[in-house]
Amino acid sequence: MASSNLHIVVVTTLVVVASMHFSTTTAATSYLVGGANGWHLPSNPHHYEEWAKGKKFVKGDQFFFIYKKEEHNVAYVKRKEDFDKCNITAVDYVYKSGGVPSWIFNEVEIVYFICTIHCAKGQKVVIDVKAS
Template identity: 30%
Template sequence: MKINMKFALLSILMISVMQLGGVKGFKNVKVGGAITWRVPDGNDTSFYDQWASSKRFHVGDSLYFQYKNDSVLVVDKYGYYHCDPSKATGYFTDGNTTIKLEHSGLTYFISGNAEHCKSGQRLMVDVMSQHSPSVAAPPASHDHHAQSPTPAQAHNSGSQIGPMAQVSATLVGLVATSLVLV
């Protein structure tokens, strides 16, 4: 009888985790991968656009910029397209900058060096909300004036554990306790 009860509780745990979508934590993504944050080679001015389009970013994820003798600025849409730092909401020069993505929508980054920016050292990421609907919704128009992260929102910590991971960990703890008590 105890074996059947343990099997039933384990089955409930597995079904619960599958229903919740599994454990999902926030990501800390290194901008540009091995290339890092620098002027793209040659005339590859779309390098960062192509890099970002191959990724999915969610609210709560962080971007890690690694660079030398340069900077990262958080700007609005105009600042991105015109390499204009005048209305930057964040300015970083430490060479190892981590910025947490706290809002859904488009977020823009440029190099503080205008020539670097014009040569393609700029990044636009489309940040999705953490909880996306299970049924495809019609595409919403992007708010191109979404607020960018402020310097206070930038930090140098690693990945964080999301709410789904906390719920899953709680379920595992409850089932484990039940199995011990049975």
């Protein structure tokens, strides 16, 4: 547990330092999806919706997912209907190996991510990428 917390602190620090660098060189921002606790089973099923609320995601922003590979995964779902229903058979791609997967979106689009294990308990997020 302590090593997991240390891992989150180290990666969070790296993300903050990277975002400070990016903010001075480009308009891109780096996000730790879910905030300081990363990609985890939320106690509040609306946690990720609340995390995204009020943020303006734009092309070029980078999104980091930090989680334990034994407990979670990050799956990309193309359609809102499948996201809403946590339809794990409609997953386009699943990242299972843990670590810190990240995505940069260079198109204006709405992107849906779920944990195929805990989606029904609220571990899912919508990233609405705007032009600027």
